[in-house]
Amino acid sequence: MGGLLGPEVLVSYLLRAVVMLIAIPFHEAAHALVSWKLGDPTAKNAGRLSLDPRRHFDLMGGICMIFAGVGWARPVGIRPDRFKNPKVGMAISAAAGPISNLLLAYLSMIVYKLLAVWFGLGLPTLLYRLLYYMISMNVSLAVFNLLPVPPFDGSRIALLFLPQKYYFKAMQYERQIMIVVLIAAVFGVLNYPLSIVGNAVWQVLDLATAFVA
Template identity: 40%
Template sequence: MDTFRSFFESISVFSLEELPFVVIALVLAFTVHEFAHAYVAYKFGDTTAKDQGRLTLNPVQHLDPFGTILILIAGFGWARPVPVMRSRFKNPRLAGILVSAAGPLSNFLIAFIAFGLFYFFVGVTGGGIPPFVIDLLQMIVELNILLFVFNLLPFPPLDGYRIIEDLSPPNVRVKMSQFEQYGILLFLILVITPLDQYTIWPFLNTGMSATGQAFSTIYGTIFSIFN
């Protein structure tokens, strides 16, 4: 067991004790994220995701095996992208923005709900529940806030880039399409090299800290009203 622990922790950014919580949190986060994309696309008239069995909360339909394993090892991974046909949208520009935003917002909502439960159990009741529940809620909050902020980065193929693309005038969108492949290459370089410590992670840390502080302020205010 010690040999396995040493091997796992030598290749993973997570400890062996964290692994069950990470897996549950990731399955929840990825599944709801991709379902949200599929659901909003369907509501705007694109049935592509539904036709391919992606309008579901079944994790099997959304998880990418390699992307999931990679995030456990490197802290960076992905789920299976939801297929979208913009030509089917009733209002392509608005629909494009909302479909792209739906994924990160779903992670924001999960984190917000889990933070509320965490705040209630720890800050209001003073505990009294199994420690593993607290650990799980904390992991759900942290990973979903991370995915919320990460997916808003303005790099292809992330949702933040797609939102900017749909907000841009047609001539700008044409230019963005022409250089998108270079944007993807730049993004990969920033993510998989030490440059991420000076570019992506400062943004992520700031965004995660601000989001967590906002949650704390909101729930602190809510619970203080009823005390």
């Protein structure tokens, strides 16, 4: 029990919780903002164009985000029929969430590198860990949500390349698919492919912030 509830572990969970309260609202608000700009105010009218975590929080999704590094929030309501081009509108609004997380990861990496240059080895450990989680958890959230199966954001993007009838047939089973994906994630089945993509994204962000050092 001491190892499970030791100070270091508790601090890690606390830092993850802080990141979760930033990353998920940015993700969901990005969906709401882009869908509104594309002509559908459904999410905006529902109060989802907000960085207040209470507007987006899902208990189980939040717990998974803290303890597993990936999670989810309450779905943002979007009406494709209000877009000029429903398929394109859905893809763009879906992509906004993962892109917002990648932007947060990118900005966090810039801040970390700037602080490392200024403070060197004197950078406070707690701040280092917070920035590390800001990068790693946002990258994980973006990659996880880009899975090309319903109900993840990647499925809306995949709609651009799939016949619509197959997409909507898959949508009928999105709850079952979600359960299967979560079970696979819990048992580590997705660890290898997600880690490969996540590491590749991390390297791209590192290269994109090379100007700082």
